[in-house]
Amino acid sequence: MTRPVCLITGASAGIGAACAILAAQRGYDVAINYNSDRAGAENVAQAAIAAGARALIVQADVSDPDAIAAMYREVDAFGPLDALINNAGIVGQTARVTDLTFARLRQLFDVNTIGAILVAKEAVLRMEPRGKGVIINVTSAAARLGSANTYVDYAATKAAMDIFTKGLSDEVAASGLRVMGVAPGIIETAIHAKGGDPDRAARNAPNVPMQRTGSAEEVAKAILWLMSDEASYVTGSTLNVTGGR
């Protein structure tokens, strides 16, 4: 029996890696997208194969439309797309709005918003003719909270994805597609160090009602639930996975 195919962008590390491994364990064949961390993607592919899945590793910078097109050509050869976890994302260095530059804003919106919308568009083009498919946009609690004095620009890129999730879901619901957002809170991944603040997660744990950070695996479980038939009447909404934050 053929297994459904799931594309996960930004699957070489963190939440995307956890999603790819859990999707493989739950019966998907996985297309593992990465940008720069080939070794990370290979580790994830090994874990997916060990779980019984086929695994495709596909390099693409999602801020580059030509790279997105090339990525989908490889995915199409791998198998018909059933699910997209639209996860690749970046933060800038911790800064106030008065320190933001055009180049930084351009890069953040190109990856987190424009790239993510184009990746979703290509998924819809493949799913609508088949009358089925699930898209999960990984947004952020920052879209609600604003991330003052840290990365307001990042929060804005993710708020755009929350409303994109609602609009796209309305557009494709009658075609049999479901589109949801998952908004993680403070999750233990390398993204905080990449933003120049490696202690951010631990420092913010006391501000979380549950008094702790979350793990990438906990976010992946919420995403895989939304993708499953258990969530068959859910679309258009964004689920907070934030420990109550």
Ligand code: NAP
């Ligand atoms: P992470 O550990 O830094 O992983 C980010 C992943 O995105 C990596 O696989 C990276 O690939 C990939 N990526 C970055 N830029 C890319 C590009 N231009 N094209 C393709 N892939 C790219 O981060 P994470 O914490 O798992 O974050 C995953 C998602 O969750 C992001 O959208 C993030 O905004 C969101 N999120 C995270 C948190 C948190 O606290 N961790 C909270 C809320 C939302 P390479 O390393 O190969 O370049």
